[in-house]
Amino acid sequence: MSEPEIKQPVYLCDSKGRLNSQSVGWSRHPLHTCNLRGHTGRKKKWNYWCVNDDKRLFSVTLSSVDYLGLAFTYFLEFDTKKFTEQIIAIPFARGCTLSENVNGDITFKNKSIALSFTEDRGNTRIHVDSRAFGGNALSADLLVERPEGHETLNVVIPWSKRRFHFTSKQNCLPAAGTVSIGNETFSFRKENTFACLDFGRGVWRYSSFWNWAFCHGVRDGHSVGLNLGAGWTDGTGMTENALCVDGRLNKISEDMLFHYDPSDLMKPWAIKTKSSKRIDILFTPFYERLGRTNALVLKSELHQLFGRFSGTVVADSGESIELENLIGAAEEHRARW
Numbered sequence: 164m165s166e167p168e169i170k171q172p173v174y175l176c177d178s179k180g181r182l183n184s185q186s187v188g189w190s191r192h193p194l195h196t197c198n199l200r201g202h203t204g205r206k207k208k209w210n211y212w213c214v215n216d217d218k219r220l221f222s223v224t225l226s227s228v229d230y231l232g233l234a235f236t237y238f239l240e241f242d243t244k245k246f247t248e249q250i251i252a253i254p255f256a257r258g259c260t261l262s263e264n265v266n267g268d269i270t271f272k273n274k275s276i277a278l279s280f281t282e283d284r285g286n287t288r289i290h291v292d293s294r295a296f297g298g299n300a301l302s303a304d305l306l307v308e309r310p311e312g313h314e315t316l317n318v319v320i321p322w323s324k325r326r327f328h329f330t331s332k333q334n335c336l337p338a339a340g341t342v343s344i345g346n347e348t349f350s351f352r353k354e355n356t357f358a359c360l361d362f363g364r365g366v367w368r369y370s371s372f373w374n375w376a377f378c379h380g381v382r383d384g385h386s387v388g389l390n391l392g393a394g395w396t397d398g399t400g401m402t403e404n405a406l407c408v409d410g411r412l413n414k415i416s417e418d419m420l421f422h423y424d425p426s427d428l429m430k431p432w433a434i435k436t437k438s439s440k441r442i443d444i445l446f447t448p449f450y451e452r453l454g455r456t457n458a459l460v461l462k463s464e465l466h467q468l469f470g471r472f473s474g475t476v477v478a479d480s481g482e483s484i485e486l487e488n489l490i491g492a493a494e495e496h497r498a499r500w
Contacts, residue, residue: 166318166401166416174198175319175329175364182319182327187401189318191412193265195329197364202325204229207500208261210269210280211361212289214305214338215490216351218242220469221303221342223278223291225259225271228500231461232256234276236291236301237452238342238349239469241490244450247297247344251275252458265317265331265362285309287360289340296344305340305351307358314412316405320365320396328365328395334379334388335407336360355381357388371395371498374421375403376434376446378472378491385409387484389476389491391434391442393419404442406476413479415441425495428466432493444474444486446493463498 167188173195177183180201199206209226223236232253239246251273253259258271266287270279276293283306291303315333322328338358342349357379373395379388385408392403397418404415417439423432432446448470456463471488478484 166414168414169194169317172196175327176200180366181324182321186329187319187321189316189401189414191314191317193315193317193331195265195317195319197263197329199263199364199366202366205326205366207328207363207365207367208259209361209363210261211363212280212307212358213361213492214289214307214351214356214358216356217490219349220490221305221349221351223289223303225261225269225278225280227256227259227261228461230255231458232259233456234259234271234278236276236278236293236296236303238301238344239450239452241449241469246450246452248452249276249293249296249301250454261364263364265360299345301342301344303340303342305338305342305358307360308337308353310337310410313410314407316390316403316407316412316414318401318403320399320401320403322368322399326366326368328363328367330365330403331360331362332377332390332403332405333360333362334358334377334390335386335410357386367500369499371496371500373496374419374494375496376421376432376472376491376493378486378489379407380489382484382486382489385484387476387486387489389442389444389472391419393421404436406442406478408478408484417441421493423493423495428468428495432468434493440475441477442474444472444476446470446472446491448493461498461500463496463500465494465496467492467494
């Protein structure tokens with residue numbers, strides 16, 4: 164499979180809101196301006212952030228599907244499996260203004276939550292305040308760093324001229340800060356904390372399915388991260404698969420196979436490249452997060468599993484890298500939206 168690498172700034176859409184054919188490809192840095200227009204009711208936009216160390220995980224998202232917005236945040240302690248989540252539905256996505264560019268500022272505030280993702284000298288500051296997070300007040304203040312030259316996965320998936328999606332998947336980003344819940348404050352230190360961004364802008368088909376997996380950590384003194392997907396990209400000629408080693412992106416132009424038991428998602432998952440041995444890993448979950456939305460025309464069921472990844476990956480250089488218990492997540496998502 165040959166996927167074009169984009170090296171210059173480009174608009175995702177043409178003047179009529181259709182897919183700009185020159186935007187189809189992938190890049191090592193965000194170069195797309197997601198100038199979505201028209202397609203009333205079909206546009207999907209989200210910014211998902213996940214920050215974790217080896218003991219706990221914090222996540223916050225702002226999303227819009229045109230006719231509905233969602234703001235949600237959650238916190239998971241790995242040892243105790245204590246999980247707290249707040250989900251806020253926003254009718255007609257009022258106030259959910261999501262930027263056209265990956266590094267654009269985003270703010271949202273209503274009576275339940277205030278959140279912002281703002282640029283700070285090339286880095287991103289995440290701030291969340293809520294008075295009703297599992298019965299406690301929540302305050303999160305985290306700074307995600309983007310080391311100079313750090314490469315990320317940015318790719319356009321083209322179903323057709325009228326149905327398409329751009330995603331920026333960024334992992335291995337050092338992060339630090341605090342999350343306070345009630346009277347307890349959790350500190351994240353840059354030495355052992357990584358952040359992951361899932362930025363999405365597109366015009367989707369009504370029915371969709373995907374698997375997604377990501378992990379990141381340090382192995383033998385090197386930072387290693389994976390982004391792997393299947394289902395939604397199948398048959399498009401593009402993938403969202405990549406390996407990041409010490410900030411260098413290794414694009415994988417090969418479909419992934421996700422082998423797991425749909426009746427028991429807590430069993431280990433085998434994730435492999437379809438035709439080679441570039442990716443051969445085992446994902447062992449330790450917690451399942453279930454997200455369901457049923458709002459008339461929108462129905463979504465998400466099974467997001469958190470756990471550890473072990474196995475073998477092969478870099479562009481041919482070097483084989485052994486992974487051992489890297490923290491990450493894998494998910495199954497079905498939606499009519």
